[in-house]
Amino acid sequence: MRTQARAVNREWDLRETNFSKQLRLFRARQRKTSKIHPLLAELLKKRGIKGRRLREFLKPSLSAEQKKLGTIEGIREAAEVFKKALRSRQKIAVISDFDVDGICSAVILKRTAEAFGCKCTVFSPERLKKGYGLSKSLIKKAAAEGAKTLFILDMGSNDYQEIAFAKSLGLEVVVIDHHKKTKEAEKVRGVAKAVVNPHFSKEHLPSQTLCSAALAWLMVQKATTLLRRDKRFNKAKQRGQRRAFQVSSLLPYTALATVADVMPLLGFNRAVVKRGLNMLKRSSHLGLRALLSTLNIRGDIKAADVSFKIAPVINAASRMMREKYKGKTAGELVVELFTTSKKGEAQRISNFLLGLNLQRKEEERKQLRRCISLVSKQRKLSPVIVVVDNSFSAGILGILAARLVDKYKRPSFVIKKGRNGLCVGSARGIDGIDLARAIRGLSHLLERGGGHKKAAGFTLKESKLRAFKKGIEKAVREQLRERSSRAIATFSDEIRIRVADILEDGKKIIEDIQKLEPLGYGNKEPEFYLEGLEVLGTKVINGRHLRVWLREDNLCIYGNLWFFDGELKAGDKVNLKAHLRLNKRHREYLPEQQAVELEIVECQKSA
Incomplete structure (x- = not known):
């Protein structure tokens, strides 16, 4: 992913540490025993990840991390309601938000319900007409479908009046949400059959870092486990349905929602995303396959692919759809994409979403210029x-x-x-x-x-x-409080390095950074800091980017500044904050060492 480079004038707090000396010591001490490059091991140690935690971090276990979550209040009650609906094949209605988290939560419930022979209808608000949130009009639609059970996903924690209205219509209501509560929340508990929201607890819980789709997946897992123990459900036909359906097949949707909703990629979330993205690339679900094909995503899928490619296309539906598509709102359309059994329909919807995202990009460019103009005034x-x-x-x-x-x-x-x-x-x-x-x-x-x-x-x-x-x-x-609005960037958590170290160990470092995946919020990609580099030359690319040729101690390296809005010229001295990248496009023409280059995130002129 291309990160916009910035010219900065703020103060950088680069604490004095001889990283080159550390590097030599670590090479000598850890080369035989460490499974990861010593610089990255030192970085993780600063983040509190070492010893047993390091092993668990590099190879997270979903079951082990799930145990650490402990009991989530409301999960069992919600699972009992869902199990009852599955066992008696009741009609189930779902009202979900129109973002990736809401959509994936709905897909998890709908796919499970249909696997057990239940009809499940999903409703989602029209963002550009009705706005965000639960409404009585949606609840009326759910009741009109003849459903007895209503699941409200990624919303509803504070919508007492609407949920009381649903109850008055004879609906059994379950809320699965992760938004923080307000004064209305306790009233919601009083009228809903079950509420799953870790934020209702006054204590700080590990489960408070989960998105709604993760909570929905845990609920479905619990419900199907209870169903397997139910002797009255143990009939030959239904056994076949259970064998054909695996709750783990829904992990790709949980992974998409976790990354898109910017949940910290540690603990249970890390395990879910790592396993879910691995399953995503080989999923048999037609909607997922069509979307990946449309976006030309092949091979290993990273969290950055979700953040910058997949999630924007999914969200483009609610952002840009001003009218329903074949009678469906934006959220309902994407749910249809992820649950359809028709290959042609999946491809048509994927192509439609891609077109909407292209429109969104153009509109964003125009309106961002307007925003910057207003700020400049x-x-x-x-x-x-x-x-x-x-x-x-x-x-x-x-x-x-x-x-x-x-x-x-x-x-x-x-x-x-x-x-x-x-x-x-x-x-x-x-x-x-x-x-x-x-x-x-x-x-x-x-x-x-x-x-x-x-x-x-x-x-x-x-x-x-x-x-x-x-x-x-x-x-x-x-x-x-006492912090200045011009915040000081403190880089003590990160890595200062020299060009010589990059040229010698850069490829190994890049390979080992892949072991830290999924990278994102809570587990950010390592950033490297270089000081006092001399700019030898620059080249403007496509009128928006800048390629620079840099030197330190007679050793040279390339760097790229994407969407750079500053000025650099030959002879300038600069301090850089950058990611390491392999130059895949031109590496056959470059010396082995020059296959590594810098993706510069921040550039500061130095004295």
């Missing part, structure tokens, strides 16, 4: 970016906010003014700022709102915009 940047305009597309507000975070390193709020006096907004955050907490603190100004630490959405009246801007800036300032 501000006299002084506050600790939080807030941009408001009536030309923004409601479907890509979150992406625009994320791009502003990348550029300005501040929590960013992008708000679209509506014609009816209502504004809809999306926010993305930075480390150390809890957006969900900030949003909850301003609930008196909002029509609705919620989210996670680093991502949130909200709706408010235009008349309250001014108060909201002041309130959110105050909330962010309080969370920052």
